Amino acid sequence: MTNALAAKAPLASPGFSGTPTAPTPGAADNSTKLATTAFIVTALAAYAKIASPTFTGTPAAPTPTAGDNSTKLATTAFVQTAVSAISGAFGQCRLTKSGANIVLSPFRGNLLTIAGVACTVPDAGVSLAPTGLTAGTLYYIYATQSGGAVNALEASTTAYVVDTTAGNKGVAIKTGDNTRTLVGMVRPIAGPAFADTLAQRFVRSWFNRLKPNMVASFSANRTTTSTAFVELNTEIRTEFLVWADETISYGFSGFGFHSAANDYFIVGITFDGGTTPNAYGATFGANGAAVPCTTMLSNFAEGYHFASIVGRVATGGTGTIQFAPAGAATLAGAII
Incomplete structure (x- = not known):
């Protein structure tokens, strides 16, 4: 009997020798059953190694505070904050x-x-x-x-x-x-x-702005008998949008004359329907002359504006802007 019991392990706190085996519980088992090496290997397969782990799926980690300079994991949020701080805002x-x-x-x-x-x-x-x-x-x-x-x-x-x-x-x-x-x-x-x-x-x-040109011309002779500045014709209007920090440059080239030999015809560039030219040129008498004028402005309110040509005679008669040849009377501008 004594010899037979010596080959047995007690039920309480047995000490096995050799290579004991047992049934392997199911992977999700969470009981007092014996855990075999196969059970443990299966359970550990869902975890990463501490040394040189290889993650799958979408790993996540706490985001370090901005400016952190340690061995903590850098999340995408940490990187975005760091890039923005270095490079400033992007507008590519x-x-x-x-x-x-x-x-x-x-x-x-x-x-x-x-x-x-x-x-x-x-x-x-x-x-x-x-x-x-x-x-x-x-x-x-x-x-x-x-x-x-x-x-x-x-x-x-x-x-x-x-x-x-x-x-x-x-x-x-x-x-x-x-x-x-x-x-x-x-x-x-x-x-x-x-x-x-x-x-x-x-x-x-808003970003990487182009510097657009604006151009329009008269398609016929344009006249006025007014002694106050009036728009000669709406066809020469150029319309544009401007940002508050931009500068506008405009010029008019054309040939004008007066019906009388001893009177003036005055033309000018205006904006948004104004009747006081920002720049003007004048011709005297019936022989006529070129009436160029230019202006540059940087105090426009942001948004919509238009430029046009106004004209008036000094005391009476008729003032004329000649359109021929085509393009001879042209209003041109640029946003710079």
Whole structure:
């Protein structure tokens, strides 16, 4: 009996020898059953090694505070904050008219800061149709993002402000909503439709601005008998949108004459229907002369404006601007 018991282990706190085996419990077992090596290997397979782990899926970690310089894991949020602090706000894009739509395209890079995140502008750009917009209304264009990529443009009459939120400081945003970054402004024409022509510069980018020219000419002789300045004809108007920090340069070239031999004909450049020229030229008598004039202004209110030509005679008779040859009487401007 004694010899037989010596080969047995007690039920309480047995001490096994050799290579004991037992049934392997199921992987989710959480009981007092014996855990075999197979059970443990299966359980540990769902965990990473401490040394050189290889993660799968979408690993997450606490985001270190900005400026942390340790061996802690850097999350994408930490990196975005660090990049913004080093590089400032991104505006590597430009808004233009393309076909019937406006398009925000990458320019000298492809990043745009939205709500403190450096978002990618797709290679194909992001477009907006004029559908539902009102002709003659000024709209600011804002960009939105999803998942770190610019995904849509929004036209809004809500003005912009410069954000003061940490991580997004200095970015022009839709008032009260820093999830929308300013990228441009437009003024639709009848249709509605977007316009960007020599006579109507109605699509303007906030970033990487072009310096557009504006040009219009008289198509016939234009006359006046008024002794007060009046617009000679609306066909020479050029319309444009301007940002508050831009400068406008305009010039008129043409040949004018008076019906009388001893009277003056005066022409000038005005803006927004004004009757006091910002610059003017004059001709005396029936033989006529060139009447060039130029002006440069930097105090325009932001938004819509138009330039035109006004004229008047000194005391009576008729003043004439000659249009021939074609383009001889031309109003030209530029935003610089």
